[in-house]
Amino acid sequence: xxxxxxxxxxxxxxxxxxxxxxxxxxxxxxxxxxxxxxxxxxxxxxxxxxxxxxxxxxxxxxxxxxxxxxxxxxxxxxxxxxxxxxxxxxxxxxxxxxxxxxxxxxxxxxxxxxxxxxxxxxxxxxxxxxxxxxxxxxxxxxxxxxxxxxxxxxxxxxxxxxxxxxxxxxxxxxxxxxxxxxxxxxxxxxxxxxxxxxxxxxxxxxxxxxxxxxxxxxxxxxxxxxxxxxxxxxxxxxxxxxxxxxxxxxxxxxxxxxxxxxxxxxxxxxxxxxxxxxxxxxxxxxxxxxxxxxxxxxxxxxxxxxxxxxxxxxxxxxxxxxxxxxxxxxxxxxxxxxxxxxxxxxxxxxxxxxxxxxxxxxxxxxxxxxxxxxxxxxxxxxxxxxxxxxxxxxxxxxxxxxxxxxxxxxxxxxxxxxxxxxxxxxxxxxxxxxxxxxxxxxxxxxxxxxxxxxxxxxxxxxxxxxxxxxxxxxxxxxxxxxxxxxxxxxxxxxxxxxxxxxxxxxx
Amino acid sequence: xxxxxxxxxxxxxxxxxxxxxxxxxxxxxxxxxxxxxxxxxxxxxxxxxxxxxxxxxxxxxxxxxxxxxxxxxxxxxxxxxxxxxxxxxxxxxxxxxxxxxxxxxxxxxxxxxxxxxxxxxxxxxxxxxxxxxxxxxxxxxxxxxxxxxxxxxxxxxxxxxxxxxxxxxxxxxxxxxxxxxxxxxxxxxxxxxxxxxxxxxxxxxxxxxxxxxxxxxxxxxxxxxxxxxxxxxxxxxxxxxxxxxxxxxxxxxxxxxxxxxxxxxxxxxxxxxxxxxxxxxxxxxxxxxxxxxxxxxxxxxxxxxxxxxxxxxxxxxxxxxxxxxxxxxxxxxxxxxxxxxxxxxxxxxxxxxxxxxxx
Numbered sequence: 114x115x116x117x118x119x120x121x122x123x124x125x126x127x128x129x130x131x132x133x134x135x136x137x138x139x140x141x142x143x144x145x146x147x148x149x150x151x152x153x154x155x156x157x158x159x160x161x162x163x164x165x166x167x168x169x170x171x172x173x174x175x176x177x178x179x180x181x182x183x184x185x186x187x188x189x190x191x192x193x194x195x196x197x198x199x200x201x202x203x204x205x206x207x208x209x210x211x212x213x214x215x216x217x218x219x220x221x222x223x224x225x226x227x228x229x230x231x232x233x234x235x236x237x238x239x240x241x242x243x244x245x246x247x248x249x250x251x252x253x254x255x256x257x258x259x260x261x262x263x264x265x266x267x268x269x270x271x272x273x274x275x276x277x278x279x280x281x282x283x284x285x286x287x288x289x290x291x292x293x294x295x296x297x298x299x300x301x302x303x304x305x306x307x308x309x310x311x312x313x314x315x316x317x318x319x320x321x322x323x324x325x326x327x328x329x330x331x332x333x334x335x336x337x338x339x340x341x342x343x344x345x346x347x348x349x350x351x352x353x354x355x356x357x358x359x360x361x362x363x364x365x366x367x368x369x370x371x372x373x374x375x376x377x378x379x380x381x382x383x384x385x386x387x388x389x390x391x392x393x394x395x396x397x398x399x400x401x402x403x404x405x406x407x408x409x410x411x412x413x414x415x416x417x418x419x420x421x422x423x424x425x426x427x428x429x430x431x432x433x434x435x436x437x438x439x440x441x442x443x444x445x446x447x448x449x450x451x452x453x454x455x456x457x458x459x460x461x462x463x464x465x466x467x468x469x470x471x472x473x474x475x476x477x478x479x480x481x482x483x484x485x486x487x488x489x490x491x492x493x494x495x496x497x498x499x500x501x502x503x504x505x506x507x508x509x510x511x512x513x514x515x516x517x518x519x520x521x522x523x524x525x526x527x528x529x530x531x532x533x534x535x536x537x538x539x540x541x542x543x544x545x546x547x548x549x550x551x552x553x554x555x556x557x558x559x560x561x562x563x564x565x566x567x568x569x570x571x572x573x574x575x576x577x578x579x580x581x582x583x584x585x586x587x588x589x590x591x592x593x594x595x596x597x598x599x600x601x602x603x604x605x606x607x608x609x610x611x612x613x614x615x616x617x618x619x620x
Numbered sequence: 621x622x623x624x625x626x627x628x629x630x631x632x633x634x635x636x637x638x639x640x641x642x643x644x645x646x647x648x649x650x651x652x653x654x655x656x657x658x659x660x661x662x663x664x665x666x667x668x669x670x671x672x673x674x675x676x677x678x679x680x681x682x683x684x685x686x687x688x689x690x691x692x693x694x695x696x697x698x699x700x701x702x703x704x705x706x707x708x709x710x711x712x713x714x715x716x717x718x719x720x721x722x723x724x725x726x727x728x729x730x731x732x733x734x735x736x737x738x739x740x741x742x743x744x745x746x747x748x749x750x751x752x753x754x755x756x757x758x759x760x761x762x763x764x765x766x767x768x769x770x771x772x773x774x775x776x777x778x779x780x781x782x783x784x785x786x787x788x789x790x791x792x793x794x795x796x797x798x799x800x801x802x803x804x805x806x807x808x809x810x811x812x813x814x815x816x817x818x819x820x821x822x823x824x825x826x827x828x829x830x831x832x833x834x835x836x837x838x839x840x841x842x843x844x845x846x847x848x849x850x851x852x853x854x855x856x857x858x859x860x861x862x863x864x865x866x867x868x869x870x871x872x873x874x875x876x877x878x879x880x881x882x883x884x885x886x887x888x889x890x891x892x893x894x895x896x897x898x899x900x901x902x903x904x905x906x907x908x909x910x911x912x913x914x915x916x917x918x919x920x921x922x923x924x925x926x927x928x929x930x931x932x933x934x935x936x937x938x939x940x941x942x943x944x945x946x947x948x949x950x951x952x953x954x955x956x957x958x959x960x961x962x963x964x965x966x967x968x969x970x971x972x973x974x975x976x977x978x979x
Contacts, residue, residue: 416861437864448862457856459630468852468863477845484843511628 118143118302119164119182119271124173126159133159134170135326141271141319144300146293148313148334151323152346152543154513157306160323161273164304165197166190178270188219194270198260198277206249206379213248214263234265238292249379253280253402261292272296273304278312279569280402283604290316308346308544309572310339324348347544354551354576357559361579362392365563366444366532367425373412381405383412386589388582390532390563395554397578397595398567400607405587406536406567407449413534413565414446415439426532440472443531447521449540449567451514455521458510462502465509466491466524473528490527498523499549515542522550526557533557536567551577571603583607624971634969639915639922642962643929649961650954659944667943668936668954675939683822684935685928687893690827691716691885693927695909697833698881700918702874704841705853709875711758711773712882713906714780715751719883720890721787722750724803724897727812728792731804739811743887751883752876754780759875763868769875777906785899792897803897806890814892826888830927833881838920850874882906908934911959930955 117140124137133156141147151157162168164175166184175182177193184190187197204213211228215221222230228244235242240258248256257280264272274293278286293303293316305317313320314334322330322345330345371386383405390396400406411417413424415436423432426442434442452458456465467487471477476487491505498519502512509517522538538554539547555577558564567584568574574581575595582592583606590606647669651661672681695712702709709715726746730739758772792803806812817823841847853860853870861867885905894901912930916922937951 414862415864435864435866436862440864446862450858453856454858454862457852457859459855460852464848464852467848468859471845471863480845481843482845482848508629 116143117141117176118145118178120176121160121164122174122176124160124163124170124175126163126168126170132326134163137173137323137326137328139321139328139331141302141304143270143302144297145319146297146303146305146317148317148320149304149306149323150308150310150313150320150342150346152308154515154543155323155346156326157323158275159326161197161275161304161306164190164271165195165273191267191269194268195273196264196267196269196271197273198257198264198275200275200277200279202256202260204248204256204259207247209245209247210242210251210259211244213259214244214266217263218266230266231262234262238262238265238295239288240292254282254285257281257289265296269301271302271304273306275306276308277305278307278309282401282607283571283600285401286312310334310342313342314339322346343544354548354555356555356577359393359559361394362561364389364391365427366390366565368413369423369425371409371412371419371423373408373417373419376408376411376417381408381587383408384587386587388589388592390565392561392563393558394579395558395564395566395577396592397574397581398565398584398589399569399571399574399581399603400567400584402569404584406584408587409584410446410448410534410536410567413444414448415444436469437472440469440528440530444534445469445473445525445528445530445532446534447525447536447538449536451517451521452510456509456517459508461491461508462495462500462505462512462520463488463491465520466494466505470524470528473530494520494523494527497527498553499546515546518542519546519550522553526553529557529560530562532563532565534565534567537570538566538568539570539573547573571600575603581606623974624967625974626971627969630969631972635917638965638969639917639926639962642915642958642965645961645965646954646958650957653950653953654946657946657950659946664940664944664946667940668933668951670936671939672932672935677939679820681935681939683816683820685931686822686827687824688931688934689927690824690830691889691905692909692912692930693830693923694826694833694885694888695878695882695906696912696916696923696927697830697837697920698878699909699913700837700916700920700923701850702878703854703913704918705850705870705874706857707871707874708770709755709758709773709878710770710910711755711775711777711780711906712878712909713902713904714773714777715754715879715882716886716889716906717777717780717784717902718754718886719747719751719879720886720894720901721784721792721897722753722883723747723887724792724806724890725787727806727809727891728804730811731809734811736811740814740891743812743891744884747883747885747887748880749883751879751881751886753879754883755875755879756872759872763871769871781900781902784897784902788897788899794896801899805895807892807895812891814888824888824892826885826892829884829888831924834920834924841920846873882909908955911955914959915962930958933958 119141122138124134126134137160149157159168163170166187166189182193184193211224211231214231215227221227231242231244240262242255242258242262248259257277277289281289296303307313317334320332320334321328324346367389368386371383373383375382381404412419415434419432421430421432426444429442431439431442448454457468467476470490474490476483476490488505495502495505500520501516525533539550542550554564554566566577578595580592581595581598583590585607647665651665654664655661672678672685695716699709699712723743723746727739727743754776757776758769761767761772762769788801788803794802794804814824814826849865852863853865890897908930912923912926916926933955940946941948
């Protein structure tokens, strides 16, 4: 074993109504890549926020390099050599890379010197990045590199990475791992938060598993099977969704030469997308975030109108119709962002059920709202999808992310659409709920619905898709049969690594 | 240390308690201000809130209550739709003026013909149309050029005031008025007069219109798809787009509703209590109605109560000026405080205060 860098002793943090961390203890060795695993709500975020000085624990203590470590704020944590790359980037789109990095520094050097330093560090760790580029034009992977380099400039002893690969293509993941391995060889410790088991098995030498705020297990991921780790995280055996065998039927949804300009400055234009989806078929669309997913969903849901013939359902051109007319034609959609897009956070679940269910569930008659029927529909969704809530009168924002996701997906599925378009159906949902959402999607397909499922989770797409296509810079690759596609082939379809010169990395 | 913590659900109790608490705080702080001005605070508060209804001269001031509350409620109901949908029409005062001018012009065009069955309804329509037209300008500019409707509607108030002054001096000037500015008195022209319907009650057609608007708005917000869309658009614009609400159409409809009702309020005022177009017949109902709308929680019944309360402070304020010599500005300060404290107390609906150290 290596020497200990950070030791956590009995950390406990309670919020009103929930204990986020309860008596959490573990150690991170020097030069160790340590995985922190757990489902959503297991307490991972609270724990790393504690280490990064954003949250103060109720009880317990931390030792860094043998000295008591009590960061009162992130600045103190950074001064002690702890750096963190967040899952959601805090970058300004309109500034360039060097300016963004300077903004996060205590005493930024002159721009020219900083740019030179950025080039030097990016070369050293195989993370090519041009300091003069505008961040708004960068891919998600490149933005992450900005964040990583921002951390590396501080010469950290411990680097915390929160779900770093969720926005990367497989090739970009490989390059990130090479960088992390260089850091490890230099003696930097890495606390790696993820729920992607295969990644952890290839990268990490030690794993701590959290469930309901408590440490429920330790293991060496290289010696433990993915299934065992998953069951430790969930605390139960996992159900794998299955699709009953059936034949794809008639073409229901045709997208024909769909092109649309970017709706806003940093949006993505859709470029000549054509694909047919048949009854009972699930078309999986993969791609790194920001490659036109939101725009494609908007063009299909009716929030963004296009030329009439670009979107066709059952032979009827609907490209010019609004969302409710499309619902009447049989197309239901569930956008990625739950709060404020798919659902109105301050409204009750009954009102949220009415929001998209009005047309197909006949909840509005002569302009008048049928509240009892809307409430019944909301209750139906809550029951069928096991949404944990005291009742339909509760505001959507009182639900946890996963529960609200179940409600939003359930609301669309229960309308029995001809075509279902979903973006990131299980984003931020725990494994058991994700499995049940996927099962519901598959069951809907078996009943004859054409499903378009957009996701960044390639494992999910491989699990439920009949055919797979990739969205890259607003263009859609020709779909291929999902069965038998390897991760490498998928990676190539996704466009490989953006602007990556793999030759740089000789580690 | 005080920290604010977001409540998982907006507190029902605070929704009702906030306006009451705001009124109480206003009374306390207002009383303190009056005391600083050297006036007896308790007597001032009593003069403002009690005397107009139950005092010695209440028989004079009581009808005034409905005369003042009528236009406030009518305008505030119209504004509440837009405010709920996140559309900020601050220019109701201008729409009120243009509505009044359109109605007065229509009525005077027929003078001295006697045909109340035709002229009075036509004037109401003209008032609605005038207000809508004035509100359509910021709506159109917002939809077409993404201008800020707050600024445009507000600036149009000053344009409307200029038009009003010029009308009083030229086109609508009373030809028999010996050259004095101002129009003929519409309340003395039987085809156009908006008279009291029940003697000494203050109830005129505008008050009936205000009550009708309250009932109608209540129904629309609770039971009609449009009311649902309005609330959705205000709370989550993106979710509204996803639910099929056309943002541009929503802006237009809400601006037309608020402009139309403000214009109608102007009509009832010019044909009744105000009587004639003068250089400055507007008394700020359009601005005060904004306070009424928020004080009433943008809820029709709340607006009804808030309108009456606000009318009371107007009348009580005048009484206090007469009997205690309180300056006019002190009364306006008092009304402003009401909105200020309401917004401050309002935080409690969505947040709770926690004592203790921050995270």
